[in-house]
Amino acid sequence: MLNMTSNDILQILFYFGVILLLVKPLGLYMAFIYEGKPCFINRILKPLEQRIYRLCNIQSEKEMDWKKYAIAMLIFNFLNILMVYTFQRCQALLPLNPQNFPAINADLAFNTAVSFVTNTNWQAYSGENTLSYLTQMMALTVQNFFSATTAVSILMAFTRGLKRQQTSQLGNFWVDTVRGLIYIFIPLSIILALLLVSQGVIQNFKNYQTVTLTEKIHYQEPITDLTGQPVKDNQGNPTFKASLQQEQLIPMGPVASQVAIKQLGTNGGGFFNANSAHPFENPTPFSNFLEMLAILLIPAALCYSFGVMVGDTKQGWAILCTMLLILLPLLIISVTVEQQGNTELIKSVSPDILPTGGNMEGKEARFGSLNSSIWAVVSTATGNGSVNAMLDSFMPISGAVSLLLLDLGEIIFGGVGSGLYQMLLFIIITVFVSGLMVGR
Numbered sequence: 473m474l475n476m477t478s479n480d481i482l483q484i485l486f487y488f489g490v491i492l493l494l495v496k497p498l499g500l501y502m503a504f505i506y507e508g509k510p511c512f513i514n515r516i517l518k519p520l521e522q523r524i525y526r527l528c529n530i531q532s533e534k535e536m537d538w539k540k541y542a543i544a545m546l547i548f549n550f551l552n553i554l555m556v557y558t559f560q561r562c563q564a565l566l567p568l569n570p571q572n573f574p575a576i577n578a579d580l581a582f583n584t585a586v587s588f589v590t591n592t593n594w595q596a597y598s599g600e601n602t603l604s605y606l607t608q609m610m611a612l613t614v615q616n617f618f619s620a621t622t623a624v625s626i627l628m629a630f631t632r633g634l635k636r637q638q639t640s641q642l643g644n645f646w647v648d649t650v651r652g653l654i655y656i657f658i659p660l661s662i663i664l665a666l667l668l669v670s671q672g673v674i675q676n677f678k679n680y681q682t683v684t685l686t687e688k689i690h691y692q693e694p695i696t697d698l699t700g701q702p703v704k705d706n707q708g709n710p711t712f713k714a715s716l717q718q719e720q721l722i723p724m725g726p727v728a729s730q731v732a733i734k735q736l737g738t739n740g741g742g743f744f745n746a747n748s749a750h751p752f753e754n755p756t757p758f759s760n761f762l763e764m765l766a767i768l769l770i771p772a773a774l775c776y777s778f779g780v781m782v783g784d785t786k787q788g789w790a791i792l793c794t795m796l797l798i799l800l801p802l803l804i805i806s807v808t809v810e811q812q813g814n815t816e817l818i819k820s821v822s823p824d825i826l827p828t829g830g831n832m833e834g835k836e837a838r839f840g841s842l843n844s845s846i847w848a849v850v851s852t853a854t855g856n857g858s859v860n861a862m863l864d865s866f867m868p869i870s871g872a873v874s875l876l877l878l879d880l881g882e883i884i885f886g887g888v889g890s891g892l893y894q895m896l897l898f899i900i901i902t903v904f905v906s907g908l909m910v911g912r
Contacts, residue, residue, distance in 0.1 A: 476808060480842050484803070487846060488796070490765060491772050495792065498769065499776025505655045506628045506648060507781060517654050524650050535641035541629050544645040545622060549589050552618055556585035559611035560603070569604035570679040576602065588612055591619040591887055593734075593741030593857055600723035600744050605677055608743060613730045617661075620737030621652035623889030627774065628781075630893045635782050656770075657736060665732040667762055672755035675728040680721050688716055727752055735766035738887040740857025748847075748860045749836055760839050760860060764847055767856050771885040774892050791895060795884050802877065803849045806870040810841040814867065834865020848874050854891065855882040 504511045525532045536544065559566070560581035564574050576584070580596060587594040588611070599608065625648035632642045669675050692712040695703045702710040727743045731753050734741055744750040754760055772792060779788020811830035830841035839847075844861035851858055852874040863874055877884060883895045 476804070476811060480807060480811065483842060484807070484846065487761070487764065488800075491768055494769060495773050495776050498773035499788070500780055502656060502770075502773060503777040503780035505651050506643075506777070513655060513659070520654060521650060524654070525647075528646070530644075530646045530650070532644060532647050535644050537640045538629070538633070538642055541642050541645050545626065548618075548645070548649070549622060552589045552615060553585045556588055556611040556615055557581050559607050560584060563604045563607045566604065566606050568606035568609075568677060570677075571604070573602060573604050576607075584612075588615040588739075588741060589619055591623060591737070591739055591855075591890070593739045595741055595745075598745035599742065600725070605725050608730060609726055612741060613726075613733060616730070616733040616737050616739040616741070617653060617657055618649075619739065620657055620733070620888050621649050623887055624652050624656075624770075624774070625649050625889070627778075627889035627893045630896065631778055631781050634896070657733065660736050660770075661729070661732040664736060664762060664766055665728040668728045668731060668759055671759040671762075672751075673728040673731060673759060674724060674752045675726050676724055677726065678724040680723050682719050682721055684719055688718055723752075731763065732766070734858060735763045735856070736770060736888075738767060738771065738854045738856045738891075740851065740855075742858060748858050749862070751838075754860055755838075757839060757843070760843055760847075763858070763860075764843070764850060767847075767850050767854055767858070768885060770888045771854055771891050774889065778892060778896075791892070791899075795895070798880075798884050799849065799853055799877075802873045803846065806849050806866075806873040807842055807845045809867045809869040810845045812867075831865075831867055834862045836860055845870060849877065850885075852877040853882070853884045853886070855887045 501511060503509075522532075524530070560576035561578070562575065563569060564572070575581075576597075583594070583596055586592075593616075597603070603612070625645055628648050629642040629645070636642075665673075665675070693715040695711045695713055697703055705711055723744065725743060730743050731748070733739065740747075742748060742750070742753060744753055746753075748754040748760075748763055754763060772795075775792040775795070776785065776788045778791070779785035809831075813831045814833070832841060835841050835844045839860055845866075847858075847860045848863060848866065848870070850856070855878070863871060866874070881894060882891050883898055885891050886894055
């Protein structure tokens with residue numbers, strides 16, 4: 473039984489309505505960019521593009537076969553792993569480290585480097601307690617751009633391979649990467665970052681701020697000896713003393729610039745440990761909507777780009793509709809279950825104090841269970857990985873929806889570029905197997 477209010481339905485329709493309105497213009501724009509066709513922004517950025525080619529000695533007119541394209545991609549990403557690893561290992565010696573964080577351990581640095589280069593963005597650290605501003609910007613944020621453009625470049629090569637039947641040339645990896653950066657990801661990230669800053673997402677290089685608490689926090693602090701070992705009583709239990717916390721250290725940093733590409737590039741790695749549940753990454757309902765919109769925007773628009781590039785936009789719309797036909801029912805299930813709330817809690821708690829917004833366990837009061845459900849579904853569908861509520865707080869069925877979307881291998885939208893070319897591979901295999909079954 474559906475347990476959705478008219479407000480829930482309107483919010484879902486508005487969210488997907490905005491995405492569908494942006495699919496065609498953005499998809500057409502991206503197709504023009506990667507095909508080298510003139511568009512309005514060429515007049516501004518074409519000189520910059522040509523200058524980058526000259527500076528990096530890129531022969532933009534020379535295309536590559538699949539081997540050269542793959543080798544260029546692997547070399548580029550191997551160098552990126554070295555760059556991210558080096559920044560982490562040397563951050564104690566580098567500027568923009570107001571908290572004087574030490575160098576990252578070798579194993580964690582390697583883990584993080586490989587993770588961000590592959591767009592996995594696995595985080596085994598707390599960003600505000602581990603990484604300097606320079607490392608967050610030059611290692612992680614830059615890699616968010618590079619990993620996203622790499623995936624879209626591979627999609628473009630794959631698309632050209634499907635379209636071109638009489639040639640082995642698939643384009644130029646370096647040209648595709650440069651165009652993706654300067655025409656698509658950087659401009660969109662600037663726009664989104666400015667919008668996020670307007671909502672209160674911080675963007676600065678200040679030292680961490682010590683503030684006086686308006687409400688003092690009482691807590692028990694363990695008593696230790698001169699060696700730092702806990703002092704125990706006669707029964708062998710640790711002893712504690714009452715303490716009063718009157719101040720709190722508030723982290724600062726260039727957050728908005730990283731959050732923008734984290735969402736647009738379906739990366740997901742947050743500046744803070746709490747990710748987009750942190751008020752400095754996601755302070756208002758409007759910033760929440762913008763970040764959710766950014767997660768699906770490019771993966772959805774690339775479906776139309778594919779249709780334009782192969783000369784049949786109906787194919788692009790068909791792929792997009794297929795993804796939506798799988799995603800929307802799963803979203804409705806997740807929202808319904810979360811809005812229903814925990815039935816066991818309802819049995820044991822007085823009706824006077826029951827939450828009115830469904831299952832609010834682990835949810836942000838700013839966004840409610842509806843927006844947390846939408847975020848969880850689109851984030852796991854795309855492999856984005858960012859959160860505005862902890863997934864372990866969801867009801868079993870809605871948690872299973874997120875798990876199912878992950879198990880589908882990120883083909884329902886998926887990461888920018890990678891989701892679509894994986895879906896195309898599934899389509900090709902399906903057509904082949906279907907042909908065998910009917911004797912073709």
